[in-house]
Amino acid sequence: MAEVTIPIGPIHPALKEPERFMITIEGETVVAADVRIGHIHRGIEKLAESKTYIQNLYLTERICGICSFTHTTNFSQATEEILGIEVPKRGVYLRTIVNELERIHSHLLWIGVAGHEMGFDTLFMYSWDDREIVQDLLEIMTGNRVNYAYNTIGGVRRDMSPEIAQKALKAMDKLEVAMQKYIDIGLNEDTILKRTQGVGVLSPADARRLTAVGPRLRASGIKYDVRKADPHAAYDEVPFEVITSDTHDVHGQYVVRALETLESIKMVRWMVTNLPDGDYRVKTPRKVPEGESFSRTEAPRGEDIHWLVANGTDKPERLKIRAPTYANIANVAFNLKGAHIADVPMIVAGIDPCMGCMDRVIIIDADKKTQTVTDEAGLWKFANDWYANGGKK
Amino acid sequence: MARAGYMIPMLLGKLTKKPVTVMYPYEKLEPFKDIRAKIKFDTNLCIGCGICARDCPSGACYMVDIPNPVDKKKKTPHFDLDMCTFCGQCDESCPKDAIKLTDEYELAHFKRGELIVK
Ligand code: SF4
Ligand code: SF4
Numbered sequence: 072m073a074e075v076t077i078p079i080g081p082i083h084p085a086l087k088e089p090e091r092f093m094i095t096i097e098g099e100t101v102v103a104a105d106v107r108i109g110h111i112h113r114g115i116e117k118l119a120e121s122k123t124y125i126q127n128l129y130l131t132e133r134i135c136g137i138c139s140f141t142h143t144t145n146f147s148q149a150t151e152e153i154l155g156i157e158v159p160k161r162g163v164y165l166r167t168i169v170n171e172l173e174r175i176h177s178h179l180l181w182i183g184v185a186g187h188e189m190g191f192d193t194l195f196m197y198s199w200d201d202r203e204i205v206q207d208l209l210e211i212m213t214g215n216r217v218n219y220a221y222n223t224i225g226g227v228r229r230d231m232s233p234e235i236a237q238k239a240l241k242a243m244d245k246l247e248v249a250m251q252k253y254i255d256i257g258l259n260e261d262t263i264l265k266r267t268q269g270v271g272v273l274s275p276a277d278a279r280r281l282t283a284v285g286p287r288l289r290a291s292g293i294k295y296d297v298r299k300a301d302p303h304a305a306y307d308e309v310p311f312e313v314i315t316s317d318t319h320d321v322h323g324q325y326v327v328r329a330l331e332t333l334e335s336i337k338m339v340r341w342m343v344t345n346l347p348d349g350d351y352r353v354k355t356p357r358k359v360p361e362g363e364s365f366s367r368t369e370a371p372r373g374e375d376i377h378w379l380v381a382n383g384t385d386k387p388e389r390l391k392i393r394a395p396t397y398a399n400i401a402n403v404a405f406n407l408k409g410a411h412i413a414d415v416p417m418i419v420a421g422i423d424p425c426m427g428c429m430d431r432v433i434i435i436d437a438d439k440k441t442q443t444v445t446d447e448a449g450l451w452k453f454a455n456d457w458y459a460n461g462g463k464k
Numbered sequence: 465m466a467r468a469g470y471m472i473p474m475l476l477g478k479l480t481k482k483p484v485t486v487m488y489p490y491e492k493l494e495p496f497k498d499i500r501a502k503i504k505f506d507t508n509l510c511i512g513c514g515i516c517a518r519d520c521p522s523g524a525c526y527m528v529d530i531p532n533p534v535d536k537k538k539k540t541p542h543f544d545l546d547m548c549t550f551c552g553q554c555d556e557s558c559p560k561d562a563i564k565l566t567d568e569y570e571l572a573h574f575k576r577g578e579l580i581v582k
Contacts, residue, residue, distance in 0.1 A: 122521065129521035129551050197474060203484050207496070214500045220551040228556065229498075252474050260470045 074102060079415075081110040092419070096412055104407035106400055119390040124150055124224060124359060127387065131377075132218050134392060135425050137180065140173045141370035142392070143222035145377035148303060150224045153362035153381050156355055160305075160347040162226030167305040168239075168342050169213065169221055170368070171335040175246065176205045177371035178328040178335075181423045182253055185325060188420040189266035194256070201249040208242045211235055226352025236343050243340045250336065254329045257322075267322035271406045271418040274319060281402040284395050285373020286331065287422045289315045290323035297369035304368075309338050321421040357385045370395050372423050396425045495567045500550045502568040503543045503581045509562035512538025516554035516563060524548035545571060545579035 074097050081089035089110040095103040115134055119127050131146040132139045144166060151158060158166075179202040186194030206216050212235055213219035213228075221227050231239075257263055273283065278291035288295055296313040298306040314330040316323030359381040367376045373395030382388040399422040406418050486493055495501070512532035517525045524547035527539040543554070543563075555563045573579055 123519070125519050125553060125557075126521040129549060129553070193471065193475075197478060200478070200481075200484050210499065211496050214498055214552065215550070218549070218551075220500075220549075220553070228552075252477075256470060256474065 073097075088425075090424075092407075092415075094407065094412070094415065099412050101407050101410050101412060101415065104404050106404045106407075108397075108400060116390055116392060119387055121386065123357065123385045124387065125357070127390070128223060129218075129220065131390075131392075132220065132222075134394065136217055137177050137425065138173060138370040138372060138375070139218050140169050140222065141368045141375050142377070142394075144170060144304065145366045145368050145375055146379070146390070147222050147224050148368075149364045149366040149377050149379040150359060150381075151355075152364040152366065153359050153379065154224070154355055156225055156353060158226050159350040159353060161230075161349050162351040162353075163305045164342050164346050165227045165231055165351055166222060167309065168231075168339055169209070169219065169227075170304065171339050171342075172205055172209055172212075174335045174371045175332050175339075176202055176209065177423070178332040179205070179253075181328055181371075181420075182257075182325070184423070185267075185321075185417070185420055186263075188416045189262065191262045191266075194263075198253060201246065201253075204242050204245050204249070208239055211238060223352060225355040226350070228352070230351050231343075231346065236346065239343050240340060243336050243343075247333065247336050250329065250333050254326075254333070257325045257329050263325065264322065266414075266417060267320060267325060268318070269320055269322075270414045271321045271410070271421050272319045273402055273406055277405065278319075278402065281405055282398045283373075283402045284398040285370070285422075286324050286327045287373065287399050287402060289313065290321075290327045291319045292317050297367055297374050301367060303366070305342065309341055311335075311338050321417050324421050358383065359385070359387075372396060372425060373398060394425065396422065399424070495569055497567075499567050499569070500552045500565040502566050502571060503545065503548065503554070504564045504566050505541070505543060505581050506562045506564075507533050507540065507582075509534075509560045510540065510558075511535055511560055512540060513559065514539065514541070515557045515559065516541050519553050519557040521551060521553065522547050522549045525554050540582075543581040544577075545581060546576060 074095050076093060076095045079092040079094060080086050081091045091107040091110060093103075093105040093107070094101055115130060119130055122130055127146060128143055131142045134142045179198050183195040183198040183202070186192065186198065209219060210216045212231065213221040221229065273281075273287070273291045275292045278288050278293055283291060292315050294313050294315050297303070298311070299313050311334045314327050314334065316326050318326075361381060361383045363378075363380050365376070365378050367374055369375075375395055376391075376393040378389075378391040379387055380389040403419055403422055403424070407415060410418055510532060511534050512527075514527050517527050520526075524544045525541055526544070528542050530540045532538040532540050550565065552565050555565050571579060
């Protein structure tokens with residue numbers, strides 16, 4: 072049978088974000104898949120160098136609309152480390168609470184998106200309906216539904232009053248009941264089972280080799296979570312389980328996310344009840360002394376890394392961000408090979424991709440019509456040559 | 465294995481629930497306490513220090529050459545809500561409490577520049 076190559080994207084009705092997938096099919100089977108990234112590169116890392124640390128809080132928040140808080144947590148943690156500042160316990164707990172609320176809302180969102188991709192829009196509507204519970208709570212706590220502007224260097228910007236704590240506990244009870252239903256449906260509903268079981272199977276060895284992160288990695292049976300492996304914020308004190316699945320497929324990812332949400336609900340409840348007293352933030356200087364730091368957090372989608380270099384001024388020298396989707400895109404390309412064409416959306420949606428977060432470094436040469444993703448050495452050479460030639464190639 | 469009908473308890477549960485969405489603008493949701501929306505600025509408190517403009521992440525707050533009512537040698541800040549991200553950093557940074565974020569969230573307008581808070 073003849074092979075046909077279908078370009079999907081960068082602009083395509085099925086994609087919410089512009090990214091290009093070249094899919095070669097033979098009959099109904101995908102024989103080759105090529106993922107080209109970089110279509111929504113926004114130059115955030117460069118922009119960060121021209122903004123002050125305070126302004127960068129709001130810039131890093133906008134790397135991703137869904138897991139915005141994890142990026143500001145990372146940026147604040149990295150800055151605090153260079154400054155040598157210890158955030159008060161209450162601030163750390165509040166930060167962790169919002170991090171977990173974000174995970175709950177992001178996982179509920181994924182359940183909806185997965186439902187939508189498998190043609191099960193009822194699930195999509197219902198899970199987004201229940202997601203409003205946590206969205207409202209986030210708005211009450213932080214002042215906004217998305218991009219909460221809650222983190223700051225040295226703590227968080229608002230305290231949690233006893234009334235809000237009560238509301239949070241009530242919301243967690245409601246969510247727990249709802250989540251239980253999503254778990255039941257996920258384990259038993261035919262539509263979900265038929266569309267996800269055996270789809271996008273990634274063996275533990277492949278998951279390691281292709282640097283999978285987050286729920287994708289845990290669905291491949293590898294018990295790795297930054298919250299346990301390298302505890303930041305209050306994660307060394309909060310009790311929780313790392314959920315894994317041994318099915319290695321998209322269904323495993325559903326189960327991991329659903330059970331993880333239940334864990335997060337329990338964690339939020341524990342933290343709200345055991346919230347330490349005292350200050351929730353400390354004053355920090357505007358100028359950050361020379362230094363370098365590295366911070367990582369477990370975002371809803373996986374490990375998120377920020378690397379910050381400070382040069383003694385009020386603006387960073389360099390900020391490098393590695394968002395989770397970037398680590399996961401390699402296993403998507405791998406999983407697409409050999410898949411049934413109808414399963415392509417499920418495999419792509421499986422990692423909960425966030426293209427806007429991912430697009431960092433890509434060199435596109437429009438004249439020669441080439442695209443290369445470079446490594447560090449290549450980039451150094453490129454930059455040095457570029458400057459040596461007075462800004463010309 | 466016939467597993468059809470697993471959604472039925474959930475469907476029935478949702479039947480009796482009110483919709484989450486409302487018929488805006490005929491019906492409005494009460495904004496939560498302490499949300500961040502339209503900026504209120506009190507010129508009589510402002511000393512023209514310019515900290516708000518320096519900390520604003522989006523360039524919505526800038527100093528203009530209008531003599532400050534308190535200190536004639538200093539400038540006055542303006543807040544262009546077209547660019548504002550409603551982060552509230554200016555409110556937090558202002559040493560004189562001249563800026564407040566209210567809960568007035570209906571800011572649709574026809575022309576650019578109509579929403580400059582002075
Ligand atoms: S609320 Fe934020 S974006 Fe708006 S003017 Fe103030 S600092 Fe600038
Ligand atoms: S920070 Fe406050 S006092 Fe200073 S210029 Fe802005 S509004 Fe005026």
